[in-house]
Amino acid sequence: MKLKIIIKKEESFMPWRDGTGPPWLEGKFKGCGFRLTVPRQAILDVLAGTAEHLSAEDIYLKVHKVHPAIGLTTVYRTLELLVQSGMVFKFDFGDGRARYELSENPKGIGHHHHLVCTRCRRIIDYQDFIDEEKDLLQKTERGLSKKYDFHITHHVIQFYGVCRECLGC
Amino acid sequence: MKLKIIIKKEESFMPWRDGTGPPWLEGKFKGCGFRLTVPRQAILDVLAGTAEHLSAEDIYLKVHKVHPAIGLTTVYRTLELLVQSGMVFKFDFGDGRARYELSENPKGIGHHHHLVCTRCRRIIDYQDFIDEEKDLLQKTERGLSKKYDFHITHHVIQFYGVCRECLGC
């Protein structure tokens, strides 16, 4: 009996994004041994339907409007699952809470990085220079992987500073 | 009398690191209207005397050994001051606590970036590829500053993944 559990765990662990598994989209949830339940679908919908940088509570509130029964706990749990699986990125912009973003946005709000204003906490997404960055990052990743035997799964680049509005005062 | 206060405030505000002021080292504390007190000196000493990535509480404990009277509150406050002034960098490596590093380490443990193992939370500092990174970053910063009227004060690059030790199991 116990053995069976272990085997199941192995099966559902393999395709995860600790580097080896391919990232998968919404429909492929089940392929990893997870169930695409109503709460999980609702949370994905919220993430897919916004370009903002939502916190767990933001997401909870949005989900709550449609499905009042879904609790904050589930939101946290699901987000962790999504982050672990590579479907969602988790960011820290320096205020006390984490922000979440779909890693592959269906609406084609492609890959971007962030400018963070340390005064007003505004976040500016930018896509310029991404190509050059990507280039360097890939090179760096290869070098680092080799030198440190480190299997890189993802990276964060963020610029901090003062935005236009805050500079003007 | 009130006017006098306002002038003082302005004087101590100017040299800060919201971009315009030059960064300054330990001795230059007073130049910004701040007092280099015993607790502050002690905290700086701890930061200068380690290559680790200490949390606020780590720092508190180390300071506490030498100066048992210095409280956790002061550590938090001082760290915030140091971060605001640009003397110290604050990092988030994904565990629940912030980590602090002197931005210009006197021991010449020059500028570096971080590899974060998401399994064991080990942090690897690396300096390789920094030059290439610096190049690109400067270019990017210039471009972004211009396009978005954003005054960039600093940046964070971090790679996440699984380290050698954790890969082996």
Add this chain to the structure above:
DNA sequence: CTTGATAATGATTTTCAGTTTCATTATAAT
């Protein structure tokens, strides 16, 4: 050396994002 204005400190309290627990419910396979 006082004195007075102000900045800094530290004990304590409070906050609040995030976790854990656990009893219950939903799901998928047999």
Add this chain to the structure above:
DNA sequence: ATTATAATGAAACTGAAAATCATTATCAAG
């Protein structure tokens, strides 16, 4: 339908960080 297991949510808990506030240290001016 039955059973094994995964998912859920209410509530209690945790812990890092911030806020409060009475006290103390510092510095500049007389």
